Structures are given as C-alpha cells and as structure tokens.
Amino acid sequence: MSAFTIDETHDPALTSWVESANGHADFPIQNLPLGIFAPPGGSPRIGVAIGDQILDLGVVARLLPDAAARTIGGATLNPLMALPQADRVALRRALSRLLTGEAHRREVEDGLFVAADCALHLPAAIGDYTDFYAGIHHALNIGKQFRPDNPLLPNYKWVPIGYHGRASSIRASGMPVVRPNGQRKAPDADVPSYGPSRRLDYELELGVWVGPGNALGTPIPIAQAAEHIAGFCLLNDWSARDLQAWEYQPLGPFLAKNFQTTISPWVITAEALAPFRIAQPPRPEGDPAPLPYLLDAADQAKGALGLSLEVSLLTATMREAGAAPFALSKGSAANMYWTVAQLVSHHASNGCNLAPGDLLGTGTISTPDASGMGSLMELSRNGQQPLALPNGETRTFLEDGDEIILSARAEAAGAVSIGFGDCRARILPAPAV
Numbered sequence: 001m002s003a004f005t006i007d008e009t010h011d012p013a014l015t016s017w018v019e020s021a022n023g024h025a026d027f028p029i030q031n032l033p034l035g036i037f038a039p040p041g042g043s044p045r046i047g048v049a050i051g052d053q054i055l056d057l058g059v060v061a062r063l064l065p066d067a068a069a070r071t072i073g074g075a076t077l078n079p080l081m082a083l084p085q086a087d088r089v090a091l092r093r094a095l096s097r098l099l100t101g102e103a104h105r106r107e108v109e110d111g112l113f114v115a116a117d118c119a120l121h122l123p124a125a126i127g128d129y130t131d132f133y134a135g136i137h138h139a140l141n142i143g144k145q146f147r148p149d150n151p152l153l154p155n156y157k158w159v160p161i162g163y164h165g166r167a168s169s170i171r172a173s174g175m176p177v178v179r180p181n182g183q184r185k186a187p188d189a190d191v192p193s194y195g196p197s198r199r200l201d202y203e204l205e206l207g208v209w210v211g212p213g214n215a216l217g218t219p220i221p222i223a224q225a226a227e228h229i230a231g232f233c234l235l236n237d238w239s240a241r242d243l244q245a246w247e248y249q250p251l252g253p254f255l256a257k258n259f260q261t262t263i264s265p266w267v268i269t270a271e272a273l274a275p276f277r278i279a280q281p282p283r284p285e286g287d288p289a290p291l292p293y294l295l296d297a298a299d300q301a302k303g304a305l306g307l308s309l310e311v312s313l314l315t316a317t318m319r320e321a322g323a324a325p326f327a328l329s330k331g332s333a334a335n336m337y338w339t340v341a342q343l344v345s346h347h348a349s350n351g352c353n354l355a356p357g358d359l360l361g362t363g364t365i366s367t368p369d370a371s372g373m374g375s376l377m378e379l380s381r382n383g384q385q386p387l388a389l390p391n392g393e394t395r396t397f398l399e400d401g402d403e404i405i406l407s408a409r410a411e412a413a414g415a416v417s418i419g420f421g422d423c424r425a426r427i428l429p430a431p432a433v
C-alpha cells in the first residue's frame with residue numbers, strides 16, 4: 001500500500017463525543033497520537049490522546065483489530081511500531097470509529113483518563129538513537145562559526161551526514177536538564193579546564209520513530225522507506241557549545257550532546273500527517289541530484305512535512321512574574337535538505353539494521369535569516385549579539401532556571417490542524433566540581 005493515504009479518519013467534518021477534542025489545538029479526532037501514560041496511582045500503559053483525555057487502549061483491546069490488540073499489553077510502543085503499516089492504519093481507523101461512533105461509548109468511556117492527572121513516559125524503549133544534520137541553513141549558519149573557511153563541507157549535498165547519539169539519556173518532556181560539567185577551552189586559553197558549560201544551547205529538531213526496520217545486512221530501498229517510519233515527535237538536542245568546540249574533531253559530537261535529549265512524548269503517527277505532506281523543495285541550481293539509491297519520485301513529490309515549528313523561552317524571572325514564554329524563532333520543517341525517507345534509507349544503505357522504537361533526529365531545522373534559527377548559537381551569532389527579551393533581560397546562551405519550549409503544528413488547506421504537544425524542559429545548575 002502507499003505510505004501516506006488520506007482516508008475517512010482525516011475528514012475535517014469528523015467530531016468526537018469526547019467534547020474537548022472538538023477544536024482542540026493539538027489532539028482533535030484527526031490526530032490520535034499514541035503514547036505511554038500512567039494514570040494516578042496506576043502503572044504505565046499504552047494510550048491515545050483525545051482532546052484533554054487519554055484513552056487506555058488496554059481497556060478497549062476487545063474492540064481493536066487482532067494484530068494491534070496483541071501488541072498493547074506492555075508499557076512500550078515497540079511491539080506496535082514493529083507492525084506492518086497496514087496494521088497500524090487499521091488501529092487508527094478502529095480508534096477513530098470508537099471515538100466518533102456511539103456503538104461502544106460506555107465501554108470506551110471506562111478507559112478515559114483526564115490527561116492533566118496522568119504522567120507521560122517515553123513512548124518506546126529506544127535501542128539506538130542517531131542524529132542527522134538535514135537542516136542545511138543550520139549547517140551553514142553553524143558551520144560558519146565552527147569553520148569560517150569551510151562552513152559547508154563538500155560532502156553535505158551528497159551524503160546525509162549524521163552521528164550516533166546516546167539513547168540512554170533521552171527523556172520525556174518535563175524532566176529537568178542538569179547543566180553539564182565538561183572540558184572547555186577558551187580560544188585565548190593555553191589549556192582546557194573542567195567545569196560547568198558556559199555555552200549551553202538547545203537544538204530544535206524533529207524526532208523520527210522507526211517502524212518495522214530491517215535485518216542486518218539488508219538495506220531499506222528508498223521506495224520502501226516510508227513504511228518504516230512509525231511516527232514523529234519534537235526533539236531538543238541540548239548542546240554544550242564550549243564542550244563541543246573543544247572535543248568534536250575528529251570523531252564528532254560526544255559529551256557535548258549526550259548529557260540529555262528531550263522529546264515530546266506523543267507519537268504523531270505518519271498516518272496522522274498524511275494531509276500535511278508537501279513536495280520536497282527543489283534543490284538550488286547547480287546542486288547535485290541525489291544518487292539513485294536516495295532518489296524516488298514519490299518521495300520528492302510528497303517527501304517534505306508541512307509543519308510550522310516554534311521555540312519559546314521562559315526565564316526564571318518571567319516565570320516569577322507570571323509572564324508568557326517569549327517566542328525566539330518560528331520556522332518550518334520544509335527547510336530540510338534531505339527527506340526523512342532519505343535519512344532512513346541512507347542509514348540502512350550499508351546494511352546497518354534499524355529496529356522498532358529506534359529514534360532518528362533530523363538535525364536542527366533553521367531558516368537562512370534570524371526568524372527561524374533553531375539554536376541560540378545561531379540567534380546570538382555565537383554569543384556576540386545578545387538577544388533582548390521583552391522584560392529587559394538578555395541572553396546569549398541558556399542560564400540556570402531557563403525553560404525551552406518546542407512546539408510543532410501541521411496545517412494544510414482543507415485539513416484540521418494538529419499539534420505535537422509539549423516538548424519542554426528547564427535547566428538546573430551543574431553539580432559542584
């Protein structure tokens with residue numbers, strides 16, 4: 001089957017008997033994101049967000065298609081992500097019917113919990129995490145600062161660049177981030193010292209949840225890559241720029257980025273995003289065409305994501321004053337040089353096996369101008385131009401008590417807009433050294 005089909009579950013006229021879903025900014029009936037939640041006093045389990053409620057799938061297992069029902073007994077989405085796409089689509093259709101039709105309403109109501117009372121957990125046991133570099137404007141903006149003579153390395157337009165990240169330190173939205181200690185060497189210092197990062201930054205990225213995946217030694221052809229994408233989340237790749245600048249050559253990011261990564265806990269399924277797919281923006285004149293193993297007409301035609309992305313900052317002073325978070329940037333997921341299918345297919349192109357519940361980061365998504373730059377290193381020009389905040393504070397990099405909030409919204413003519421939910425975390429002071 002084709003990877004992204006618009007069907008009756010996307011009908012803008014659909015409403016749910018869960019009243020809060022109708023007109024809900026993030027979780028109307030057209031979204032149906034999956035996640036792991038714990039109700040008050042209960043253990044973690046699989047749920048679907050609907051308006052301001054969460055439906056416990058275990059309670060309605062009897063009413064779900066067999067293949068999906070067999071995967072929902074545990075406390076991770078890995079078995080569900082492993083299902084063939086057709087089974088994931090069948091689950092979506094069943095959930096849509098249960099939450100719109102009256103037939104089983106009493107039984108379904110028994111499985112509803114008030115989301116605000118529940119804890120949200122990581123949606124999967126993440127076996128591996130890889131972070132790409134597909135935001136070309138970020139690569140240029142940041143490359144100019146790390147390598148003024150050579151901002152965009154010659155491989156960039158041929159090969160989707162990435163590095164293997166660390167799965168163990170990925171946390172769900174809300175978990176605070178402790179400022180890392182590490183080796184920093186100021187440009188004018190003779191030797192490095194160990195202490196709190198002075199250039200703590202965030203990175204605005206999308207996370208991609210791997211579906212069925214591939215056996216070791218067996219690549220994923222580009223035309224099949226979409227079937228291996230279970231869904232999406234927001235991802236903040238916290239980055240200690242001073243540690244990074246000192247450690248990153250020759251093997252790439254290490255301790256500057258693996259102290260913690262924050263993701264939004266709801267899996268926005270690939271199916272939910274079907275109405276929001278747009279053509280991959282054409283490459284600038286003179287850029288090489290992707291090599292054949294990365295080129296698929298259908299992927300070029302529907303490979304980009306029509307998502308608007310926003311980063312906001314809430315400082316401790318703003319929080320104490322009851323002020324609203326300040327929008328640092330507004331960008332778009334269409335600013336990716338490579339499609340997500342290309343990232344998946346490239347990752348497996350040497351036979352490397354991807355497994356259900358693995359997580360890929362797209363890389364930081366930025367704009368050429370300051371309106372949508374996805375990191376403070378870009379916005380503050382490497383700390384040279386402090387940002388003025390509306391309450392009179394300034395920032396170059398993050399201070400203790402600062403909270404970063406990422407958000408994403410899918411919008412398209414004729415479709416009900418859906419959101420990704422929260423991806424936020426606050427910075428705590430570094431441990432004493």
Ligand SMILES: O=C(O)/C=C/C(=O)CC(=O)CC(=O)O
Pocket residue numbers: 131132133134135138139142143146203205237239248253362363364
């Ligand atoms: O250009 C570099 O040397 C490093 C850039 C990064 O910060 C790596 C990274 O995490 C990739 C990304 O988010 O786009």
Ligand SMILES: [Ca+2]
Pocket residue numbers: 131132203205237361363364
């Ligand atoms: Ca990154």
Ligand SMILES: [Mg+2]
Pocket residue numbers: 236237238239257258259260261
């Ligand atoms: Mg990270």
